[in-house]
Amino acid sequence: MDFDFNRLISRENTSCVKYDLRQVIFGNPNVLPMWVADMDIPAPDFIIDALRQRLNHPVLGYTFRDNHYHNAITWWYKHLHGWDIDTAWIDFCPGVVSGLSHAIRAFTKPGDAVIIQPPVYRPFFTTVSANNRKLVLNPLIENNGQYTFNYDLLEKQVAQGARMLILSNPHNPIGKLWSKEELLKLGEICIRYNLIIVSDEIHSDLVFEGNTHFSIASLSEKLAASTITFASISKTFNLAGLASGFVIIPNPELKARFAAELEASGAGMGNIFGFEALKAAFTPQGEEWLKKFMQHLDSNWDFLSRGISRFSKIKVHKPDATYLVWADFRETNLTDDQLNKLLVHEAGLGFSPGTEYGQQGLGFQRINIACPVQTIELALKRLDKIAKYLE
Structure with missing residues (x-):
């Protein structure tokens, strides 16, 4: 069974925390949101079908x-x-x-x-x-x-x-x-x-x-x-x-x-x-979907890591699990305030600042790669806007 994990789906105007609260959370309504841990991937059709089936009963x-x-x-x-x-x-x-x-x-x-x-x-x-x-x-x-x-x-x-x-x-x-x-x-x-x-x-x-x-x-x-x-x-x-x-x-x-x-x-x-x-x-159907999705995530990781490799001051390690990448920006020598302002207001990127996870996250950003590959491609292009700080 084939699944299309690269289909772009608008989530705006659905009371979506990830997209509809960008102005509230980042102060920029146009950031590319790659922060909160939910996917820009549709839930599997067989799960949606099960919910529809239950809705056939009106009580x-x-x-x-x-x-x-x-x-x-x-x-x-x-x-x-x-x-x-x-x-x-x-x-x-x-x-x-x-x-x-x-x-x-x-x-x-x-x-x-x-x-x-x-x-x-x-x-x-x-x-x-x-x-x-x-x-x-x-x-x-x-x-x-x-x-x-x-x-x-x-x-x-x-x-x-x-x-x-x-x-x-x-x-x-x-x-x-x-x-x-x-x-x-x-x-x-x-x-x-x-x-x-x-x-x-x-x-x-x-x-x-x-x-x-x-x-x-x-x-x-x-x-x-x-x-x-x-x-x-x-x-x-x-x-x-x-x-x-x-x-x-x-x-x-x-x-x-x-x-x-x-x-x-x-x-x-x-x-x-x-x-x-x-x-x-x-x-078993869920297991099959998960296997294909992890292959998609693996491909996304490869695409991201290759793209980030041109920025010598960003270090990333492949996670063992999750769709979250813990990106190390410490070699930029930017303060967290400087880094966050550059990412949000110059690059237009909405990552999760590392300090949300404690002081041990100083200099880090968490990036959600559970998305179509086109999103990662766009994120890398936006990083080019602040390349002078990253190379």
């Missing part, structure tokens, strides 16, 4: 997650990730960010320390702070574009009484897949100090060929008993607007506590179309 009342829904998740995880999960481990969450908030409230108390590992997805910072927990930073160690965990600092931090660690795997924004060895070493520290691990694995399907994603909960019974794993169909199939994620919690006590928090907040119902979309997505 859209209260619904529940049936066996088909749960079995689709277990099939997907077994088939794509080699992880045998039990349907009893699965629960709903409106999305990973809201899921993080529910987990923080379910498993920690106000004032408890929660560890995150910047540079990392901005809501990790805000969700911890907004729930009146103590934010503890365990920055990744960077060496020439390669990142590792800071185990020594983590050991000191957890020994001082932290209650939870929030893990990003694959890591957003750097696109790294943590190896089995890295996760086991991290997990051993967490187990020894009785930390809850909350693992955001929303990008885990988007793995480039030659790499493997390991869910930390799949690596041992002890880690399974200590881990809350969040995922969603939203990134893989461009369905973020359906606000429909899920959580995997093997420990029945922890699952009951999470479910109680969902019940208390009234957030556990979900929506019909999110459920129908997941059942259509987590299928």
Whole structure:
């Protein structure tokens, strides 16, 4: 089956955050938006068809997650990730960010320390702070574009009484897949100090060929008993607007506590179309679409990296996973304010400034390449407008 990932589709005037809020976010309504993590690729036809089929019934009342829904998740995880999960481990969450908030409230108390590992997805910072927990930073160690965990600092931090660690795997924004060895070493520290691990694995399907994603909960019974794993169909199939994620919690006590928090907040119902979309997505047809899409992403990466290579002061490394490129502009010696103004107002490019992911993102920009190749071609032409700062 063929899929056209290079079809240009206007998203303007659809209440689209990525396009219709450009003036609000960038102060320039004409930037080429390559920032927020959704695609300029249409959701697969077979998912849209499933939603249309459900609309053939005129009543859209209260619904529940049936066996088909749960079995689709277990099939997907077994088939794509080699992880045998039990349907009893699965629960709903409106999305990973809201899921993080529910987990923080379910498993920690106000004032408890929660560890995150910047540079990392901005809501990790805000969700911890907004729930009146103590934010503890365990920055990744960077060496020439390669990142590792800071185990020594983590050991000191957890020994001082932290209650939870929030893990990003694959890591957003750097696109790294943590190896089995890295996760086991991290997990051993967490187990020894009785930390809850909350693992955001929303990008885990988007793995480039030659790499493997390991869910930390799949690596041992002890880690399974200590881990809350969040995922969603939203990134893989461009369905973020359906606000429909899920959580995997093997420990029945922890699952009951999470479910109680969902019940208390009234957030556990979900929506019909999110459920129908997941059942259509987590299928052999969805797997075929994903394989072709990753080939498209690989081609986009090649096109971007070749084009950027002419700018000697921009460094990029191919991500292991995700459709996000972590671009290093530090050799320009521009301040972040100078760099952002050049990109937005002279080049007309709307990337994500690295400082959104913590101070460790100084001098970086995150670029979304889940788009038609024509968008990347246009972005490279716009970079030419500020070439004197980049060469």
